[in-house]
Amino acid sequence: MTEANGGPAIIAEGLTKSFGDVHALRGIDLSVPRGTVLGVLGPNGAGKTTAVRILTTLLQPDGGRALVEGRDVVREAAAVRRSIGLAGQSAAIQEELTGRENLEIIGRLWHLSWPAARSRAAELLEQFGLSDAADRPAKTYSGGMQRRLDLSASLVGHPQVLFLDEPTTGLDPRSRLGMWDIIRSLVAAGTTLLLTTQYLDEADELADEIVVIDHGLVIAAGTAEELKGRVGGDVLEFTVPDRPRIADGVAAAARVGEGEPHADPETGMVSVGVGGRGSEALVDAVRSLDAAGVETRGLTLRRPSLDDVFLALTGHAAEEEQPGGRRRGRRRGGGRPGSGAGGATVSAAGSRDEARAAS
Numbered sequence: 001m002t003e004a005n006g007g008p009a010i011i012a013e014g015l016t017k018s019f020g021d022v023h024a025l026r027g028i029d030l031s032v033p034r035g036t037v038l039g040v041l042g043p044n045g046a047g048k049t050t051a052v053r054i055l056t057t058l059l060q061p062d063g064g065r066a067l068v069e070g071r072d073v074v075r076e077a078a079a080v081r082r083s084i085g086l087a088g089q090s091a092a093i094q095e096e097l098t099g100r101e102n103l104e105i106i107g108r109l110w111h112l113s114w115p116a117a118r119s120r121a122a123e124l125l126e127q128f129g130l131s132d133a134a135d136r137p138a139k140t141y142s143g144g145m146q147r148r149l150d151l152s153a154s155l156v157g158h159p160q161v162l163f164l165d166e167p168t169t170g171l172d173p174r175s176r177l178g179m180w181d182i183i184r185s186l187v188a189a190g191t192t193l194l195l196t197t198q199y200l201d202e203a204d205e206l207a208d209e210i211v212v213i214d215h216g217l218v219i220a221a222g223t224a225e226e227l228k229g230r231v232g233g234d235v236l237e238f239t240v241p242d243r244p245r246i247a248d249g250v251a252a253a254a255r256v257g258e259g260e261p262h263a264d265p266e267t268g269m270v271s272v273g274v275g276g277r278g279s280e281a282l283v284d285a286v287r288s289l290d291a292a293g294v295e296t297r298g299l300t301l302r303r304p305s306l307d308d309v310f311l312a313l314t315g316h317a318a319e320e321e322q323p324g325g326r327r328r329g330r331r332r333g334g335g336r337p338g339s340g341a342g343g344a345t346v347s348a349a350g351s352r353d354e355a356r357a358a359s
């Protein structure tokens with residue numbers, strides 16, 4: 001089989017999957033060359049986990065096909081399982097057992113001998129900074145430690161292809177950076193990686209290619225730079241507390257921005273892409289707003305977020321699919337990790353979404 005040799009490590013063609021009247025996947029195509037990282041970016045309910053579950057043989061698609069390392073995920077599921085690792089969105093570890101016991105049992109499931117399972121467990125515990133906690137029940141681990149244990153569990157069988165479903169959601173900024181380092185070292189060792197995330201900055205840091213999915217469809221694909229280019233580079237943002245003056249704020253934003261400004265009449269928030277002009281654009285904006293006599297709050301410059309990408313691609317904020325085809329504003333779970341390479345983020349974007357949800 002040629003695809004097993006030189007071809008991409010992961011291929012998906014026209015994958016569809018519905019749960020009752022929820023069309024979780026409406027025809028997804030993916031291709032991940034060996035040794036590269038694909039970031040699958042999308043809001044809650046976009047279909048990320050459904051795609052991962054199909055690619056890792058846990059769920060059968062309604063239509064389309066997918067190959068991992070040249071093997072069909074439906075017809076050759078057992079062979080696929082031998083070549084992959086999965087760290088899912090909900091931890092697969094047994095909380096009553098210690099970290100070490102968890103890894104040793106998984107080693108046995110991989111048909112390692114007891115001595116081999118023991119040494120593989122010790123090696124992974126060391127690699128992931130869990131040696132000190134190795135003999136404590138996993139339920140006593142912090143969220144970040146549980147994620148690391150979960151990731152190490154997915155590596156017991158030395159997978160060639162690794163699937164990580166939102167590996168850093170809910171982690172604090174420091175744990176998140178630690179997880180990024182771990183992921184980078186796996187990729188440097190040649191592992192092919194498919195990673196889902198809700199954060200553009202995470203995909204930016206880790207992925208060679210990014211696909212953006214929304215309501216079960218790929219709505220954009222490219223490198224992080226290409227996607228950010230569609231937003232118009234860095235984003236200048238401010239709020240106009242005096243709502244009737246928003247139009248003047250927008251006019252000022254249009255003078256300094258490179259793209260078309262977006263304004264939310266409910267929250268008074270105005271944003272515009274300013275390309276790579278950074279602080280120069282910030283100074284121009286202050287002058288322009290001042291000259292127009294528009295009072296603002298929270299004037300900031302930041303890197304584009306997933307919300308900006310969505311706004312640029314679809315003209316609306318990221319929304320969540322509800323049964324029956326209804327949609328609601330995107331919810332952010334467990335604290336949005338804002339620091340890291342992305343710089344300052346907008347807390348106000350959440351209220352923008354909520355304002356839309358309420359309307």
Ligand SMILES: Nc1ncnc2c1ncn2[C@@H]1O[C@H](COP(=O)(O)OP(=O)(O)OP(=O)(O)O)[C@@H](O)[C@H]1O
Nearest residue numbers: 019022024042043044045046047048049050051321
């Ligand atoms: N077993 C299931 N039964 C019914 N509906 C499901 C099931 N699994 C997923 N769905 C629905 O399919 C859609 C896609 O869900 P999925 O879990 O793939 O999204 P996601 O992109 O992983 O979201 P999140 O970021 O919240 O993890 C959602 O509307 C979800 O409610």
Ligand SMILES: [Mg+2]
Nearest residue numbers: 048049050089
């Ligand atoms: Mg998910």
